[in-house]
Amino acid sequence: xxxLKAASVESNNLWKAAGKxxxxxxFQKRQQSRSKYRHLLREQERRVKLDYTNALHEGxxxxxxxxxxxxxxxKFEKASFCGQVDQxxxxxxxxxxxxxxxxxxYTCNNxxxxxxxxxxxxxxxxxxxxxxxxxCYAIDTELVSQTILNLHCGKAPDITGLTTEHLIHSHPSxxxxxxxxxxxxxxxxxxxxxxxxxxxxPVPKIKDCRTKAMxxxxxxxxxxxxxxSKVFEYCLIDRFQDFLKTGDNQFGFKKALGCxxxxxxxxxxxERFIKAGxxxxxxxIDLSKAFDKVNHxxxxxxLMNRHIPVECxxxxxxxxNACVKWHDCWSDMFTVNFGVRQGSVMSPLLFNxxxxxxxxxxxxxxxxxxxxxxxxxxxxxxxxxxxQNIFHQCELELKYLDMAVNPKKTHCI
Numbered sequence: 494x495x496x497l498k499a500a501s502v503e504s505n506n507l508w509k510a511a512g513k514x515x516x517x518x519x520f521q522k523r524q525q526s527r528s529k530y531r532h533l534l535r536e537q538e539r540r541v542k543l544d545y546t547n548a549l550h551e552g553x554x555x556x557x558x559x560x561x562x563x564x565x566x567x568k569f570e571k572a573s574f575c576g577q578v579d580q581x582x583x584x585x586x587x588x589x590x591x592x593x594x595x596x597x598x599y600t601c602n603n604x605x606x607x608x609x610x611x612x613x614x615x616x617x618x619x620x621x622x623x624x625x626x627x628x629c630y631a632i633d634t635e636l637v638s639q640t641i642l643n644l645h646c647g648k649a650p651d652i653t654g655l656t657t658e659h660l661i662h663s664h665p666s667x668x669x670x671x672x673x674x675x676x677x678x679x680x681x682x683x684x685x686x687x688x689x690x691x692x693x694x695p696v697p698k699i700k701d702c703r704t705k706a707m708x709x710x711x712x713x714x715x716x717x718x719x720x721x722s723k724v725f726e727y728c729l730i731d732r733f734q735d736f737l738k739t740g741d742n743q744f745g746f747k748k749a750l751g752c753x754x755x756x757x758x759x760x761x762x763x764e765r766f767i768k769a770g771x772x773x774x775x776x777x778i779d780l781s782k783a784f785d786k787v788n789h790x791x792x793x794x795x796l797m798n799r800h801i802p803v804e805c806x807x808x809x810x811x812x813x814n815a816c817v818k819w820h821d822c823w824s825d826m827f828t829v830n831f832g833v834r835q836g837s838v839m840s841p842l843l844f845n846x847x848x849x850x851x852x853x854x855x856x857x858x859x860x861x862x863x864x865x866x867x868x869x870x871x872x873x874x875x876x877x878x879x880x881q882n883i884f885h886q887c888e889l890e891l892k893y894l895d896m897a898v899n900p901k902k903t904h905c906i
Contacts, residue, residue, distance in 0.1 A: 494537065497530040575697055578707050584822040591695050591817040592824035594709035598785040599831045606895045607788060614790035623802040630732045632675040638668040640727045644720075651719045652692050652816075660720060675725050682804030688722040689813040691834060692823070714785075716815065716834035726838035729805075736801045739845040740852045745867030746841030755866050762862050762873050771860065771875035776884055779902035780891070783868035784840065785832040787847055788895045792833075795846050841867065851890045854883060863887075880905070 504519075504526040511519050552561030578587045601607035644657040660667065678684055695712035699705065718726075730737065744755040766773040780786075789810050796803050815834075817824040833840035844867065851870070855863040860875035861883050872887070874880040891898060 494530075494533055497526070497533055501526040501530040575707050578712075579709060580706070584820050588817050588819040588822040588824045590709055591693075591712070591714075591819060592827060595693055595714050595785075595815070595817060596827045598714075598782055599829045600786075601788060601831060602786055602895050602897045603892075606892070607790075610788050610790045610794070610895065614794055617794060617797060621797050621803075623797075623804075624736075624800045626679065626802060630679070632672055632679060632728045632732065634668050634672040636728055636731060637672045637675065637724065638665070640724050640731070641668065643727075644724070649694070649717050651717055652690050653687075653719065655720045657720055660724070671721065671724065675728055678725065679729075679802075679805055682802075682808055684805065684809045686812075688719055688725065688809065690826075691716045691718045691813070691815050691836075693717075693815055693817045693834075695817065695819060713835060714817075716836040718834065718837050723838050730839060730842065733801060736796075736799045737842045737846065739849045740855075742852050742855055742863055743845050743849070743865045745865065745869075746845060752866060755864055759864055759871065759873065762864075766860065766873075766875050769875075772877075774874050774877055774880040774905070776872040776880055776905045777903060778870040778872065778884075778887065779899040780868045780870070781897045781899040783896060784835050784844060786896060787833050787844060788831060791894055792843060792847055795849070799846070844868070847894065848896075851887055851894075854886050854890070 501523075504523040508514070508519050508523040514520050548564045549561060552558070552564060576582055579590055581587055581590065641657075641660045644661065646657055646661065648657055650656045693714040693716050695709075696715050697707065698711055698713055705711070742758075744750050744752070744758075763773040763775075792810075793803050793807060796806065810833075813829040814826045815829050816826045833843050848865070848868070848870075852863050852865045855861060859879065861879055862873040863883070864871045864873065870887070872880060872883050874883060888898070
């Protein structure tokens with residue numbers, strides 16, 4: 494099949510280069526190559542259908558229910574499809590369960606610490622003066638037009654049914670209108686209410702949902718934001734990227750960096766310890782519901798320390814509403830006052846800023862290293878005492894951030 498496909502592609506390219514003739518040897522060769530490839534494709538489809546039909550028939554004849562249903566599930570059902578949650582199969586009931594679950598997730602871990610952060614924010618906000626918005630931070634038509642062209646197609650529509658394809662294939666004047674709107678938002682600090690509405694799609698954390706009794710805790714909520722709001726967030730990132738930088742030991746959500754780079758750094762640190770005659774001591778810290786528990790007041794404090802104009806982001810994160818979509822059912826709207834949405838464009842960058850001071854506790858001069866990949870944090874030291882000390886410092890910072898450590902997924906080696 495690979496050989497026939499390559500021959501078909503080659504003959505088609507030759508036919509195009511010759512001016513797409515409708516007769517002659519080049520045209521005939523193209524038609525013959527395509528005919529052979531299509532014939533083999535049809536034969537392969539019939540062969541595959543015959544294989545699983547025979548397997549189903551054999552399972553019925555031998556009364557082997559396990560083999561029959563294994564073949565049936567592999568052919569006609571998706572492993573990720575889930576129709577039962579919390580021992581319930583009724584979609585309207587399930588979507589309400591998810592709405593109550595996510596509404597409970599977007600809360601604080603410690604009420605007293607949340608109130609303390611709010612008081613600290615109000616005190617600093619009263620005398621805060623941000624960086625003036627010069628012309629270099631203005632959102633122009635060229636930026637909006639380029640951002641729209643760089644959007645990925647094939648994504649889910651937003652809550653109003655708008656998709657990226659609508660913007661990409663719309664009249665060019667849409668970029669002019671959006672540029673004026675975005676600049677007005679940036680200057681006034683008032684974000685339209687429609688930008689704050691989103692819907693959440695529960696995505697299973699495990700691949701095979703049929704072998705496990707699924708509960709709401711086994712799903713992560715992916716928020717689908719409004720498409721125009723997504724364009725606005727990309728524009729903000731482009732204009733304020735100098736304010737959004739984080740430490741070099743944070744490898745998550747950064748361009749040209751990934752998990753392989755973090756693993757490489759960890760290996761080099763361990764090799765350095767072993768070569769010097771030390772013992773490599775590691776502690777992996779897992780944060781419980783990290784993205785959902787981000788305190789907005791604490792986040793604004795972190796942003797004010799960078800002298801970012803926070804008026805727009807304050808309005809952007811306040812009075813947000815969300816609902817849950819499960820199959821064809823929708824839940825009622827609920828208010829979101831905590832957390833950054835997984836699926837939003839700016840959420841990863843804001844979360845990296847939120848925990849940036851924790852990753853800055855790394856001290857190479859004393860063989861204390863912190864490697865982070867988003868909310869996954871790894872501590873590396875040359876002694877157990879140093880590991881205990883740096884873990885205690887991280888614990889104090891996480892307590893200030895109102896973040897909770899998940900003891901079931903936190904390990905030391």
